[in-house]
Amino acid sequence: MEGSSSSSAIFYDFLDRMRNPASLDLVRSIKSFIVSFSFYAANPENDGKKVQDFYTTMEDAIRDHPLWAGATDQEVDCAMEGLEKYVMTKLFSRTFSSTPEDVKIDLETSQKIHLLQTFLKPEHLDIPAVLRNEASWLLAEKELQKINAFKAPREKLLCVMNCCKVINNLLLNASMSENHVLAGADDFLPVLIYVMIKANPPQLHSNLKFIQLYRRQTKLVSEAAYYLTNLVSAKTFIFELNAKSLSIDEIEFEESMQAARMTNKETEKEATPTLEERTTSQGQTDPGPSARSHDKETSGASNYPYMDKEAGDLTIGDVERLLSVYKQVVTKYTGLCTAVKHLSLSRTEPHVTNLEARNVFLRQPEKTGKNSDQRVGQ
Amino acid sequence: MGCSASLPDRSSSGRLVGPNSENGGASDAKNLRVKLVLLGDSGVGKSCIVLRFVRGQFDPTSKVTVGASFLSQTIALQDSTTVKFEIWDTAGQERYAALAPLYYRGAAVAVIVYDITSPESFNKAQYWVKELQKHGSPDIVLALVGNKADLHEKREVPVQDGIEYAEKNGMFFIETSAKTADNINQLFEEIAKRLPRPAISSTQNP
Numbered sequence A: 001m002e003g004s005s006s007s008s009a010i011f012y013d014f015l016d017r018m019r020n021p022a023s024l025d026l027v028r029s030i031k032s033f034i035v036s037f038s039f040y041a042a043n044p045e046n047d048g049k050k051v052q053d054f055y056t057t058m059e060d061a062i063r064d065h066p067l068w069a070g071a072t073d074q075e076v077d078c079a080m081e082g083l084e085k086y087v088m089t090k091l092f093s094r095t096f097s098s099t100p101e102d103v104k105i106d107l108e109t110s111q112k113i114h115l116l117q118t119f120l121k122p123e124h125l126d127i128p129a130v131l132r133n134e135a136s137w138l139l140a141e142k143e144l145q146k147i148n149a150f151k152a153p154r155e156k157l158l159c160v161m162n163c164c165k166v167i168n169n170l171l172l173n174a175s176m177s178e179n180h181v182l183a184g185a186d187d188f189l190p191v192l193i194y195v196m197i198k199a200n201p202p203q204l205h206s207n208l209k210f211i212q213l214y215r216r217q218t219k220l221v222s223e224a225a226y227y228l229t230n231l232v233s234a235k236t237f238i239f240e241l242n243a244k245s246l247s248i249d250e251i252e253f254e255e256s257m258q259a260a261r262m263t264n265k266e267t268e269k270e271a272t273p274t275l276e277e278r279t280t281s282q283g284q285t286d287p288g289p290s291a292r293s294h295d296k297e298t299s300g301a302s303n304y305p306y307m308d309k310e311a312g313d314l315t316i317g318d319v320e321r322l323l324s325v326y327k328q329v330v331t332k333y334t335g336l337c338t339a340v341k342h343l344s345l346s347r348t349e350p351h352v353t354n355l356e357a358r359n360v361f362l363r364q365p366e367k368t369g370k371n372s373d374q375r376v377g378q
Numbered sequence B: 001m002g003c004s005a006s007l008p009d010r011s012s013s014g015r016l017v018g019p020n021s022e023n024g025g026a027s028d029a030k031n032l033r034v035k036l037v038l039l040g041d042s043g044v045g046k047s048c049i050v051l052r053f054v055r056g057q058f059d060p061t062s063k064v065t066v067g068a069s070f071l072s073q074t075i076a077l078q079d080s081t082t083v084k085f086e087i088w089d090t091a092g093q094e095r096y097a098a099l100a101p102l103y104y105r106g107a108a109v110a111v112i113v114y115d116i117t118s119p120e121s122f123n124k125a126q127y128w129v130k131e132l133q134k135h136g137s138p139d140i141v142l143a144l145v146g147n148k149a150d151l152h153e154k155r156e157v158p159v160q161d162g163i164e165y166a167e168k169n170g171m172f173f174i175e176t177s178a179k180t181a182d183n184i185n186q187l188f189e190e191i192a193k194r195l196p197r198p199a200i201s202s203t204q205n206p
């Protein structure tokens, strides 16, 4: 498994090499690939394939490139990690959770988890007492919850791996100190499901799909593939979950779900003490309109839904998506400001078209890179 | 714990290679990397079989982290090729049965395990065989394993039943004991021999 410490070093090394005039041809390929994406509407499977093909083409190009003459496999691999991060950061808003279906599944999953959180207990999944370790679970949850702090598929995958590592350590410790017989997947999966429910990671479905589609396929093998599959598996289990999936009385299950739904509605009402006539009201009791408007807004070409919304159209469930859109807008705005500032500063420099193109190409990723690194550090 | 009782059987022809002979994950004609998925009821001995296979070759004092549900082990065959098994454990509880396709998708090998003292587990094994014949990749290597062969006095599934069922379904069959290590290495060696191999191009040979 890869460490995360060298992550930004690898990325800056990649950017440095791209700044070298000798890599102009590579820079051009990357740029034109990214631009080509804006010509078509989102289509996750196609997009995934296109990106994977591009990785393969670029890997060959890098291997044959004078700048990497005599480079070891590891050096080429580092360049590819940098490339993946660069390309997917650029294409993020275009490729992440890019269809109305994905948005809908994310929403439904997180709402269901929200209900389950109110009553689900480890015994409902028959998790043995020796594995009920709140401290470990909390660590694993935290890893999953970090997933939206990153845009690069590799870094998102790292969150998945770290979560699984924490759970694995818990199982290994239990088998050593508590004399619990190692039960492998029989123990691992239920704990992972429980941790996932406790964590309710943001945009779970979209994040897993993003990793599956855009992480370099040569890296989605062995352990990484196994643990990612387990997360997909846990997510699927939760999505399909009913009383029969659990060790719980069917009536008790239905009653608990119903009670959780009622409580949710109550909390939403309380959030808006003033009455419906206020246009700022957020107290939508009926989730219907919001869910419907989700479909409408994302099926349009616009990356910025909610533009035609009134405050009253929104529900609590919209907060997550609004926040992510807000962050996108701010990131882009900040990037633009820097670029504009830089342009006016460098106005006296000779304008060589290619150079200029390269400068713009390089300025933005640095910005995004720094941003995400700061977030990581916090 | 039945499975850590005695020493592994070393009479086999295959040679186990070090714990993590990573070749960058690459698979070529001489060094195969193989995804192997384990299926079968809870309690039939899947985990023990794998631990026996993977741990057997380690110096017990060496500090090797043994993953709880994903393990890999490389064996060297007599023709100087190596096979790295990447072993995917699946949760055996009934409530997770519907998730199995996520795990066996793309697997080169499925090892379907039952317990010779439990006819019920033999039925479940047959269920998995049918499911994999329908939904597994067409060239998947299927192995049927009757485990806990050391428990003769409690045997309820005759050897003959296993042999016949496997023969009818064109799959490899073996009875093992993770407890005594009987036939554990043979299981993996026989699988290795049955793997479809990418042709070694003649130009590569000296």
Ligand SMILES: Nc1nc2c(ncn2[C@@H]2O[C@H](COP(=O)(O)OP(=O)(O)O)[C@@H](O)[C@H]2O)c(=O)[nH]1
Residues within 6 Å of the ligand: A182, A183, A184, A186, B001, B002, B003, B040, B041, B042, B043, B044, B045, B046, B047, B048, B049, B092, B147, B148, B149, B150, B151, B176, B177, B178, B179, B180
């Ligand atoms: N007698 C005997 N017991 C075994 C054998 N293999 C496993 N067991 C026991 O069967 C139980 C379940 O084994 P485990 O590997 O956890 O089964 P899994 O659920 O299929 O992974 C454990 O108590 C083991 O000690 C075997 O070959 N012989």
Ligand SMILES: [Mg+2]
Residues within 6 Å of the ligand: A182, A183, A184, A185, A186, B046, B047, B048, B089
């Ligand atoms: Mg097991």
